[in-house]
Amino acid sequence: MTDHDYYEILGVSRNAGQDELKSAFRGLARQYHPDVNSAPDAEERFKEINEAYAVLSNDQHRSAYDRYGHAGVRGPGGATDFTVDFSDFADIFGDLFGFGRTSRRARNAPRRGADLQYRVDLQFEEAVFGVEKEIEITRDEVCETCRGTGAEPGTSPVRCATCNGSGEVRQSRQTIFGSMVQVTTCPSCNGRGETISTPCHTCKGRGLVRRNRKKELTIPAGVDSGTQMRLGGEGQPGINGGPNGNLFIQIYVKSHKFFKRHDHNILLDLNVNIAQATLGAEVEVPTVDGPAILKIPTGTQAGKVLKMRGKGVPRLRSNGRGDQLVVVNVEIPTRLTADQRELFEQLAQSLGSEVSPQERGFLEWLREALGS
Ligand SMILES: [Zn+2]
Ligand SMILES: [Zn+2]
The missing domain is CATH 2.60.260.20 (Urease metallochaperone UreE, N-terminal domain)
Structure with a gap:
């Protein structure tokens, strides 16, 4: 609990609006947060900043403070709990404590593969009457040697020793708000939960190989520049068993002499x-x-x-x-x-x-x- 003036702590005038308070708090919190500032008084400063903002951001507390000073906002024992709603500041504290990170559940969930784009240039008459076109696209495909596991045939991926197969590591750390658990993606297996001791010789353990594929396109009569055709499932392969992405063909019609x-x-x-x-x-x-x-x-x-x-x-x-x-x-x-x-x-x-x-x-x- 501080005896310093709340407005001075935040470096704002006595008639500062909420936006000004918030941005002052944001800047100071970032600067004095004990996790990023190793100065011996950083934690003390941070508590002051926290207290000042907790009071001034609440209209009722603020008017009591304006009238009676510190005595107006502290109970008889001087033990009022000042809490700041940190959800407004997730951008600061998310960085510091790992809030808002993609959870392992999301990382391992089936995801659709990325879409691919391919541009086809047509002669004017081809766009008018339609045409059959052969195109060649480059995309990733599941490696046939290892069926996408990334492990050399005859071997299999082993459970990651770092995370014991969960794909995430938990770290408990002390902060001034108490003990917080930080969950991060396992650095050894990148969240897969498995590691490969003998990588597949074809894909070098990636599970995917780059392929050129020829596709026959039937372009209907009447397309124009900007017409888009969608070839379902012809994009990048799905992740964790998700469906493939799509291939989008963008039509571009060349200009004609007449x-x-x-x-x-x-x-x-x-x-x-x-x-x-x-x-x-x-x-x-x-x-x-x-x-x-x-x-x-x-x-x-x-x-x-x-x-x-x-x-x-x-x-x-x-x-x-x-x-x-x-x-x-x-x-x-x-x-x-x-x-x-x-x-x-x-x-x-x-x-x-x-x-x-x-x-x-x-x-x-x-x-x-x-x-x-
Ligand atoms: Zn392979
Ligand atoms: Zn792991």
Whole structure:
């Protein structure tokens, strides 16, 4: 029990809030904890800090202390028990006393193996129509020589002498809060409870071996960048008899020279000349199914989006296909022959000099095409 001022002990002002008190206590407790501070007065200081915080963190005790000093918080015999709720400070005391460590039960419990990721790059058309791909993955597998025990055939793991097979060691230690039992993973066997005297020659006692495995993948039509496929149980092996992890295939689709994906539709930018746009035409355009004829209507404006039904991407997990949307760009000639120039000049005279504001832009055309 201290006669020093509680606020001075914690180094805070008399109107410090709870957060400030807490952080002052946290810092001092870490500094003066007798387990980490070997100074002869560390334990005394730590008790003071503890007492000061116990009083000031309790509103009722604090106001009594503010009014009457130490006398206000001590019973007639001066033996009030000041306890701090250490659950708020598990981060400090967990480190010191081994609270919150993984218990042996958790360590030896069956656990699912880790998941593996594999990236598959696809050509644009492969993503549209689906493809069979062979991939090679590297993963751990249970060693066949020792069946995962890590012990050379003919020998067997022996019970760990350090922990007597429990996988954990208990240490009782005296702290200022009394005797505490610290449970840690056995350092000799790493918590397995067994040690291997003659390690398996194949896996060097690991119980696992690194393997390259070829897998046939059937990639369905209609996948896109970001599509993920899950191959159950093809990941890392389970631990302590747990199930294997999964293998996740991440799809990445390379960009195409002409085509762009927009969900199930394919966008294609197409240049037509000014006569084709004005008079209309039938032109051959690329599609993912091969060249196809597209009708350019008479008087097609630049930015108009023409739809080629069913020439898009098959819908994943349902029927039908999207469309190919052709965005028409009218090319304005930059080099004219003498004949062409003469024709344009005649056209210019005939069309006159009037101009008008544009009514519809590319985005409206596109919105209409995607919406319908
Ligand atoms: Zn082995
Ligand atoms: Zn052991």
